[in-house]
Amino acid sequence: MQISYFHTSESVPPLPPVAEGGPDAAVVIDVLRATTTIAWALQNGAEAIQAFADLAELEAAAAAWPPARRLRAGERGGQRVEGYDLGNSPLAVTPELVGGKRIFMSTTNGTRSLAAVRPVPLLLTACLPNRTAVARRLLERDCKRVWIVGSGWEGAYSLEDSLAAGAVASAATEMAVAPHIGVSFGNDEMLAALALWQQWHHDTETCLRAASHGQRLIGLGDHDADFACCAAVDSLQIVPFQAEPGVLRPS
Template sequence: MNLYYYHVADDVLETDSDIAVVIDVLRASTTISWALKNGADSIQFFSDLDLLKETAERWDANKKLMLGERGGKKINGFDLGNSPLSVTKEKVQGKRLFMSTTNGTKSLKKVQNVKYLFAMALPNRKAVAERIMSLNKKNVLILGSGWEGSYSLEDSLAAGALASYIKYNFNNEVNISNDELQASLALWNTWKNDILGCLKTATHGKRLTSLGDYDDDLKCCSELDCLDIVPTQFERGVIRAS
């Protein structure tokens, strides 16, 4: 199995990967994972806000929520922002979330044509890793989301966490196939005993802290292997739990 990691969507020019895993630790993939854990029917992701609104208008008002974030803040007129703490069972159960965020949904759109597409955060690292191992495909693309096209520490940390788990638990050969993922493994080995510290050190963690009290969000996003949810694209642009 060949594992590759790219920091942001624009780094991926083309791919022949069998599996794509999109990571946005702060906070889209964490929010997606918790929404599905709390009973959301599905998440439909968009990079374009106008298209999101147009699509959501055609959906039953009682069975939808619009989730939008730009620059770390909830978009005016949307039901929810991009916080894993906001997608409670009472709010999301049985509903479709129409979602657009600054970074994460752009990465999801980039690889939506890959056969197997998963969203991963630290809380469901193990579940996603075990799904990848069970599929036993040749090429796995791990894609971070970064911040507005630039590198993010926390996504690379999670990429290293995923690669580390697969490397040490997969029965077949695992190739760490580019320098970006080698660096991510080193980052994981440095911070694996202080994940929250890494998130608080990261530029985006500091950015969120400057916007308000996001300590609980950061703690939620730093939890490891506590969810058994594998957010999976079942139809183009739509993610459900599996």
């Protein structure tokens, strides 16, 4: 399995077909906080997450869904979109609120990365809490070429997404013990992310807080519980996957 890392949706190259060297799997990461929120929402019983880069498209799709079975989650600039049911906090998606409901979600960065790799045959989302579960799924599916895509911040590099990319790659490397499996790295960005993980894996929350987006969240108010949740390595076994274009379900 060869793993490459692209730190934002803007850095993802045009997708070639699998038969021509394109990825047979993609993993989208937005540690603070979209993919952490997605994982916890599905863990807590949400029927599905339907992701949108554009709020107008979200509104149109949500309007066609029964009101009692839908929630709108919108985040821009780290804050909840006015009038929406949810923002982008993994602590807010409680079983009582999300159980049995579809969440129509749009965030500043993460949902754009999902859109960038939507055509890939196997599309998963990862965060620090489910990094080993995701790596295990990639190995179980015998994926040959994996593109990990970070979300960054408005097109710029983010430390925390690279940390999680390294965490997934590290877990895959540790589990790929059979001689015929083997894990290799397809670009320097992946090697750098792995080195970042090796540096910070004993203190992930400090890394998240030191990152520019972590500092941005600190400036917006008390997000201590969100930081603790997003930094909790291997606290989840759930693996969100794209069941149909733009729709994520638990597995």
